[in-house]
Structures are given as structure tokens and as C-alpha cells.
Amino acid sequence: MKAGVGLFSALALFLLMGAVFTQRPKPKKPTRRPGTTRKPSVPKPAAPAQPEPQEPTDFPPPILGPPSIFPDCPRECLCSPSYPNSLNCENRNIRVIPVIPSRTHYLYLQNNYISEVTADAFVNASEVRWINLANNRIHRIDKKVFDKIPALLYLYVHRNQLKEVPSGLPATLEQLRLSKNHITKIPAGAFNKMENLTLLDLYHNQLSDRDLGKNTFRDLKSLMQLNLAHNILKKMPDGVPNSLIQLFLDRNSIDDIPKQVYNYFKGFTHLAFVRLNYNQLSDKGVPRAVFNISSLLDLQLAHNQLASLPLFNGNLEHLHLNHNNIESINGTLICPYNLQAFLGDESLVPKLRYLRLDGNHLSPPIPLDVIMCFRHLHSIVI
Ligand SMILES: *[C@@H]1O[C@H](CO)[C@@H](O)[C@H](O)[C@H]1NC(C)=O
Ligand SMILES: *[C@@H]1O[C@H](CO)[C@@H](O)[C@H](O)[C@H]1NC(C)=O
Ligand SMILES: *[C@@H]1O[C@H](CO)[C@@H](O)[C@H](O)[C@H]1NC(C)=O
Ligand SMILES: *[C@@H]1O[C@H](CO)[C@@H](O)[C@H](O)[C@H]1NC(C)=O
Numbered sequence: 028m029k030a031g032v033g034l035f036s037a038l039a040l041f042l043l044m045g046a047v048f049t050q051r052p053k054p055k056k057p058t059r060r061p062g063t064t065r066k067p068s069v070p071k072p073a074a075p076a077q078p079e080p081q082e083p084t085d086f087p088p089p090i091l092g093p094p095s096i097f098p099d100c101p102r103e104c105l106c107s108p109s110y111p112n113s114l115n116c117e118n119r120n121i122r123v124i125p126v127i128p129s130r131t132h133y134l135y136l137q138n139n140y141i142s143e144v145t146a147d148a149f150v151n152a153s154e155v156r157w158i159n160l161a162n163n164r165i166h167r168i169d170k171k172v173f174d175k176i177p178a179l180l181y182l183y184v185h186r187n188q189l190k191e192v193p194s195g196l197p198a199t200l201e202q203l204r205l206s207k208n209h210i211t212k213i214p215a216g217a218f219n220k221m222e223n224l225t226l227l228d229l230y231h232n233q234l235s236d237r238d239l240g241k242n243t244f245r246d247l248k249s250l251m252q253l254n255l256a257h258n259i260l261k262k263m264p265d266g267v268p269n270s271l272i273q274l275f276l277d278r279n280s281i282d283d284i285p286k287q288v289y290n291y292f293k294g295f296t297h298l299a300f301v302r303l304n305y306n307q308l309s310d311k312g313v314p315r316a317v318f319n320i321s322s323l324l325d326l327q328l329a330h331n332q333l334a335s336l337p338l339f340n341g342n343l344e345h346l347h348l349n350h351n352n353i354e355s356i357n358g359t360l361i362c363p364y365n366l367q368a369f370l371g372d373e374s375l376v377p378k379l380r381y382l383r384l385d386g387n388h389l390s391p392p393i394p395l396d397v398i399m400c401f402r403h404l405h406s407i408v409i
Pocket of ligand 2: 199200221223
């Protein structure tokens with residue numbers, strides 16, 4: 028009797044699913060930024076109209092505004108009467124940071140030609156909370172700068188020419204963006220005592236395994252988003268804080284997830300998003316149950332060399348396994364629960380909704396045991 032009911036619902040599902048999934052969507056560009064980050068509400072700068080000059084001698088002069096109602100407003104910046112705590116100096120062809128007025132909390136210096144950050148501009152800037160220096164030509168930040176701005180919370184220096192993580196960063200930091208530089212070095216203790224740092228973005232640099240010591244991230248007890256994608260790592264980073272919600276490691280050369288004494292992800296009770304797209308993972312380097320993490324919602328392992336599906340938890344909602352070497356799927360093996368277990372219990376039905384399997388050695392139809400197990404699947408791409 029039971030078997031009859033099971034077969035009936037399986038057939039119904041099969042028909043339903045057949046109607047839903049057929050088309051292969053255009054490959055999605057991997058998103059590299061943590062998705063849930065709220066940026067400070069910087070007015071979006073218009074792209075500079077002219078092409079960026081190549082040589083220093085070609086630098087256009089700073090754009091000077093009309094005199095401001097604030098006598099301390101630097102001529103190359105805008106001081107809005109409605110936002111007396113903001114200093115807007117973005118897109119102004121600035122090469123040298125002007126003296127920052129002491130009323131400034133929010134400092135916008137992105138999209139300029141600044142090559143060095145020195146302490147002179149910050150003598151009176153002790154109230155500064157946010158600094159955006161993105162898209163300049165910064166190769167050096169004098170560590171004395173940070174003595175002048177002890178209340179700094181957000182520091183954005185992405186898209187510059189730093190060769191190492193700046194020293195002397197204040198322990199108060201909550202967000203630090205250093206992506207798209209040429210960083211090959213993290214000085215010892217660079218992130219020490221940063222107990223409130225929630226976001227660390229080191230995406231698109233040249234960090235290798237030896238740059239990330241066991242203690243590099245030791246003090247980051249509040250870290251939620253760590254982006255180390257697009258570096259030259261061969262191993263999973265050591266000593267990653269288990270407070271993480273997002274761990275992005277796409278586009279490295281990682282071939283192994285160590286199973287030391289215990290599972291690499293043991294104790295990560297908030298981890299929800301893991302991206303390891305474009306690495307060198309094969310079945311050999313992936314312990315079978317390493318991704319069986321009950322908080323995990325989204326697991327991306329596309330463009331690796333996996334031949335079989337890793338085991339995952341019933342709570343996982345999105346799984347990307349496209350462009351691997353998978354030849355077959357056994358729905359009974361990968362089903363997080365015994366099929367019989369949730370016959371009567373809806374809450375036990377695995378939550379997987381989205382499954383990418385295209386670019387493997389699989390062809391439709393989707394095996395019946397997969398459909399039987401993952402009843403919440405909305406789309407599956409083969
Ligand atoms: C710093 O602030 C003090 C007091 O407001 C002022 O007298 C001094 O000129 C300022 N320094 C600079 C370099 O602007
Ligand atoms: C971290 O945040 C807490 C609460 O806002 C604050 O009391 C503490 O001083 C901060 N720690 C650092 C190192 O700034
Ligand atoms: C996966 O994790 C669950 C707890 O979330 C546990 O009950 C189950 O035994 C684990 N499976 C494997 C194969 O480790
Ligand atoms: C799937 O795995 C189960 C358990 O190992 C096995 O009994 C079954 O024969 C497999 N199914 C297929 C189609 O290989």
C-alpha cells in the first residue's frame with residue numbers, strides 16, 4: 028500500500044518537475060562581493076567622463092568648487108550644509124589629500140589620483156568614522172595616519188596599489204575593504220585586537236598560503252564576512268574565526284579541505300554561504316561529510332574536479348556543482364535523511380530548492396530517487 032502511494036506521488040512530482048526544469052540558464056557570473064553588505068550611503072559617483080590619464084604629468088588639476096559656507100571646507104571638496112559631518116571629495120582629480128576639517132565623520136575620497144596617505148591631512152580628523160579611498164593609486168598608508176583617527180569604523184581602500192596590508196590599523200574597525208590591490212603580505216599582528224571587525228575583504232590580491240598564518244585572524248571574534256577569493260591559495264586558510272557567516276574562496280588553487288583532528292568547519296554554527304568555485308577540488312581532497320553543516324544555506328563548488336556529490340545537510344537550499352566531473356547521482360546516497368524517515372514528517376523534507384549540475388557528464392532524466400528525496404526542488408539544471 029505504502030509503495031503504491033509513494034509511486035503515485037513520485038510520478039506526480041516527476042511530471043510536475045518535467046514541466047519546470049528543462050532550460051539551461053545562461054551561466055551566472057559568480058558574484059564576488061558578499062551580498063548582504065550594506066555600504067555607507069555614499070552618493071554613487073558618476074563615472075569620470077574623460078579617460079584616465081596614464082602619466083603623472085597628465086593629471087588634470089583638482090576640480091575647485093565655489094567657496095563653501097564652511098570656512099574650513101577644502102576648495103577641492105564639497106561641504107553640504109545639510110550634512111555637516113560629511114566631506115565629499117570624490118571624483119575631484121585630487122592628488123594630495125587636503126586638511127580634513129575636525130567636524131568630519133564621513134570622508135569620501137574615492138575615484139581620485141591619490142598615491143600616498145600621510146598623517147598631515149589628518150591632524151584634526153579625530154572624529155572620522157568612515158573613509159572611502161577606493162579607486163586611487165595608493166601604494167602607501169603611513170601608519171601614523173591611524174593614530175589621528177582613533178574612532179575609525181569603516182576603511183575602504185579597494186582598487187589601489189597596496190603591496191601589503193597597512194600596519195597600525197585601529198582596533199575599532201568594523202569593515203575593511205582591501206580588494207583589488209597587489210597585496211602579497213600581511214604584517215604580523217595586522218588584524219590584532221579587532222574584536223569588532225565584521226567584514227574583511229581581501230579579494231583579488233596575490234596572497235599565498237604562507238601569508239596567512241595560524242594567528243592572522245585570531246582576534247577577529249565578530250568576523251561575519253571573509254572574502255579571500257581570487258588569490259593564489261593552495262590550502263584552506265588556517266585559523267578562520269568560527270563566527271563567519273560568509274566564506275568566499277573562489278578562484279584560488281585549493282585542492283584539499285583538511286580533515287585534521289576534526290572537520291575543518293566544526294564549530295561554525297553560523298556559516299551560511301560558502302563559495303569555492305574555480306578551485307582544484309577533487310573527491311580525494313573533500314572529506315565526505317565536510318559540508319554537512321546544519322547552518323549552511325548556499326554551497327558553491329562549481330568549476331572543480333569533483334566526481335561525486337558531497338554529502339550535505341537537509342537545511343541546504345542552494346547547491347552549485349556545475350562544471351565538475353560528475354557522471355552519476357545516487358539520490359539514495361546523497362539524501363540527507365533516510366527516505367522512510369520523512370514520509371509522515373514534512374519538517375524533515377530536505378530544503379534544497381536550487382541545484383546546478385550542468386557542465387558535468389550527466390544527461391536527463393533526473394533520477395527518480397533524487398526527486399523523491401528533494402521534494403522542494405524548484406529548479407535543477409542538468
Ligand atoms: C586644527 O584645529 C584647530 C582648532 O580647531 C585649528 O586652530 C587648527 O588651525 C587646525 N589645524 C589645521 C592644520 O587645520
Ligand atoms: C567594540 O564594540 C564595543 C561595543 O560598541 C565597544 O564597547 C568596544 O570598545 C569596541 N572595541 C574596540 C576594540 O573598539
Ligand atoms: C550530518 O549532520 C547531521 C546533524 O546536522 C547528523 O545528524 C548526521 O549524522 C550527519 N551526517 C553525517 C554523514 O555525518
Ligand atoms: C544507490 O546507493 C544505494 C546505497 O548504497 C544502493 O543500494 C543503490 O543500489 C544505489 N543505486 C544505484 C542506482 O546505483
